[in-house]
Amino acid sequence: MTTVLQYEQDDLGVVTLTLNHPETRNALTGTGIVEAMLDACHRIEHDPSVRAVIITASGPVFSSGGKIDEMQRQIGSGFGSDVLRQEYRQGIQRLPLAIHQIEVPTIAAVNGPAIGAGCDLACMCDLRIASEQATFAESFVKVGIVAGDGGAWFLPRVIGMARAAEMSFTGEAIDAKTALDWGMVSRVVPAADLLTTAQTLARKMAVNSPPAVRMTKRLLREGQTASLANLLELSAAYQAIAHKTPEHAKIVNDFMEAKAARQAARK
Secondary structure (H helix, E strand, C coil): CCCCEEEEECCCCEEEEEECCHHHCCCCCCCCHHHHHHHHHHHHHCCCCCCEEEEEECCCCCECCCCHHHHHHHCCCCCCHHHHHHHHHHCCCHHHHHHHCCCCCEEEEECCCEECHHHHHHHHCCEEEEECCCEEECCHHHHCCCCCCCHHHHHHHHHCHHHHHHHHHHCCEEEHHHHHHCCCCCEEECHHHHHHHHHHHHHHHHCCCHHHHHHHHHHHHHCCCCCHHHHHHHHHHHHHHHHCCHHHHHHHHHHHHHHHHHHHHHC
């Protein structure tokens, strides 16, 4: 049986999650990918050895979002609006909450088209790297529905309200270069270099103090909604914790020892 989500962890604690349902172009609904992602998020949150997460996909498409045959099922007479609302709440809407709660950095390595919920999945991550073949489309209106997975929350925070409105109201795709210009992605690389680039970046994060990285991510997230006064208060509390971590103590002690050695060598 094909594993719809591959889970791999390297020696530095970088986990790579690979969507693996190419026959549906890695559709999130109706494939088991959402359930597998939820299990992976739970595993990551309970494994202190994990230091960064990469989300990518097999095949030429990152994710096609929702399956049309699933939508056909949902318009059937047996599904009332309240049933469908609960289906969303207990289904795909659990995914943005789970990814958003991951304490370590998350990187979307977008290998190809990210469509609808696939685009939103990329935006759920802390940052995005795109291959030259990547495209992004908030295309829900093209099939007569809305972003039921939180896209209206994530997309404006990534590219700003005006550009998010343009993508959402037209449903048209943007290419990787436009995504870079708009700040949706931080890098565009050749397809052959995508995963290596994402892994190199993740490993640069993974070598830093895990408590400091986790608290830094939390501060960045809180800074999106908190007042400056409240964020400063939280920063002071986190800083007090950081100063007492063994990772910080080792860095400071190593620096002081090296400084003493340099001073001794000059005498």
